[in-house]
Amino acid sequence: MDAKLTQHAKNVIKAGSDEAMRLRSDFFGVEHLFLGIVREKECKAMQILSEFNIDAQAIKKEIEQTIQQQEAFRTINQEKDVPLLKQTERVVKLSFLEATELGVEEIGTEHFLAAILKEGNNLVSNILFGNGLTYDIIHTWIKNSIENNDEEDEFDFDDKKSDSNPFNESDSIFEQEDEEEDSVFGKKIPLKQSNKVSNFKTEKKPTPFLDNFGKNLSQQAEFGLIDPIVGREKEMERIAQILSRRKKNNPILIGEPGVGKSAIAEGLALR
Numbered sequence: 001m002d003a004k005l006t007q008h009a010k011n012v013i014k015a016g017s018d019e020a021m022r023l024r025s026d027f028f029g030v031e032h033l034f035l036g037i038v039r040e041k042e043c044k045a046m047q048i049l050s051e052f053n054i055d056a057q058a059i060k061k062e063i064e065q066t067i068q069q070q071e072a073f074r075t076i077n078q079e080k081d082v083p084l085l086k087q088t089e090r091v092v093k094l095s096f097l098e099a100t101e102l103g104v105e106e107i108g109t110e111h112f113l114a115a116i117l118k119e120g121n122n123l124v125s126n127i128l129f130g131n132g133l134t135y136d137i138i139h140t141w142i143k144n145s146i147e148n149n150d151e152e153d154e155f156d157f158d159d160k161k162s163d164s165n166p167f168n169e170s171d172s173i174f175e176q177e178d179e180e181e182d183s184v185f186g187k188k189i190p191l192k193q194s195n196k197v198s199n200f201k202t203e204k205k206p207t208p209f210l211d212n213f214g215k216n217l218s219q220q221a222e223f224g225l226i227d228p229i230v231g232r233e234k235e236m237e238r239i240a241q242i243l244s245r246r247k248k249n250n251p252i253l254i255g256e257p258g259v260g261k262s263a264i265a266e267g268l269a270l271r
Contacts, residue, residue: 006108008043012036020082023067027085030122031063037109045109048141052133059127066123087122090225091115097223102143110145114138217269229267232260236267 005013016036020028037045038060049056092107094115099107117125117135128134220226229236242251253261 004106006106008040008109009107009112012040012043012045012109012112015039017082023064025067025082028082028088029085030088030091030116030119030124031067032082033088033091033112034116034124035060035063037112040109043109044145045113048110048113048138049133051141052137054128054131054133059124062127063123087119091119091122093223093225094118097219097225098139098142102146104146110138110142114142217266221266221269226266226270229263229270232264232267235264236271239264239268240271 012033013036016032016034017028019035019039020032023032025032037043038056040046046056091112092115095107095111098111098114098118099105104111114135116122117128117133117138119125120129120135217226239251239253243249253264255261
């Protein structure tokens with residue numbers, strides 16, 4: 001899938017890579033992406049954090065302390081490029097999905113922030129969740145911003161287009177057929193929660209319970225967010241047969257945690 005980044009988003013990725021190098025990390029993680037956002041002070045993601053009174057600098061210090069504890073016994077990374085963590089790839093792909101859903105042609109820093117919260121299983125999202133900031137709040141903020149500022153950016157935080165790519169083509173996580181297209185490659189801290197967060201009304205969705213407690217596996221499979229499933233063909237075929245019945249067509253997967261129940265469901269979505 002092809003996608004374009006705003007200039008601020010490109011700067012964030014470059015800054016995140018620099019942060020990973022500075023902190024001697026062996027990979028480019030979600031936390032480094034957030035540190036890149038903090039360095040890009042005049043981007044929409046930083047404006048969102050400021051508007052909801054989230055202290056980005058305090059979060060930055062917490063992240064740096066956590067990384068330094070993890071990297072204390074590792075050798076200094078002397079590689080020119082830091083490889084992307086799978087989780088970071090997933091966040092960037094989710095940001096593409098977010099921009100597509102909102103009808104936006106370019107991925108901005110605000111989509112990175114929304115994707116970090118939507119992915120949910122990372123240090124940054126844990127901290128933001130602890131301060132009352134959720135994916136639904138960010139998603140609604142972005143949507144309202146688009147609707148209210150179609151022609152003029154009210155806050156003067158315009159993300160500008162750019163044709164430059166901060167990553168080499170080999171590092172791109174988006175498959176491309178046109179080489180000329182732009183491509184992209186815990187702990188909680190005591191922060192003061194903004195009243196805007198608690199009073200912010202999120203958009204009502206037609207299926208709120210499904211959205212909150214479930215995942216659209218078909219959509220994730222369509223955008224390449226599900227890895228190939230190996231060795232579960234028999235189980236998937238059996239479930240497909242049950243689902244095809246006119247009656248008694250509700251299969252139930254039972255088993256201990258980690259035996260592969262979710263993998264079977266994801267495998268069906270890939271079919």
